[in-house]
Amino acid sequence: MALSKQRKQELVEKYTELLHRSQGVVWVNNKGLSVSEISALRNRVREAEGVCRVTKNRLTRLALQEAGLPATEETLSGPTLAGFAFGEIPPVAKAIYDFAKENDTIEIKGGLLGTQLLSAQEVKTLANLPPLPELRAKLLRLLNSPARGIAGTLSSSVRRVVSVVHAFANTDTSEVSA
Secondary structure, X not given: OOOOHHHHHHHHHHHHHHHHHOOEEEEEEOOOOOHHHHXXXXXXXXXXXXXXXXEOHHHHHHXXXXXXXXXXXXXOOOOEEEEEEOOOHHHHHHHHHHHHHHOOOOEEEEEEEOOEEEEHHHHXXXXXXXXXXXXXXXXXXXXXXXXHHHHHHHHHHHHHHHHXXXXXXXXXXXXXXX
16 A cells, blocks of 8 residues: 655655654564564563654655665665664664564664664664663673772771881880880
8 A cells, every 4th residue: 555645755854753763673573473473572672761663765765864874775675663762772772682582574674772873783782781680780880890899998008107106105115215
């Protein structure tokens, strides 16, 4: 069924709005997915603070152009489903990646993180990142480690000086003068 010019313009506006609202996009080849499988994928992406849309490639290119974002022919060819991340993109990428591992009928084509195009491999790497709170904890441990080492070194030096002064103060002064 052919789309009217007005409907195409509405879709371009909708895609442009989704692109502006999202932190990133993951494009998937959805050839061979049933309606129930697409619904299951949509539910997973929704739980990860995103939304999935089966998109028209030419209209997506127009929306990307309107939004001032790059596009590649490899990601926007063939049947395409787009996962838009409204929160953080790694959970959306993980939801799609895990679904792709369970259903070998789909493949990740690539993605967009901000204004940076991502290859399929980069999307998979992004999907395998640990959750943000875990990354923050690791960063804090790394930042704390040198400070803890310096504090330990300084406190041990001060302890040595204090113990020498304390030992000197506790010695009999008559023994020192003799």
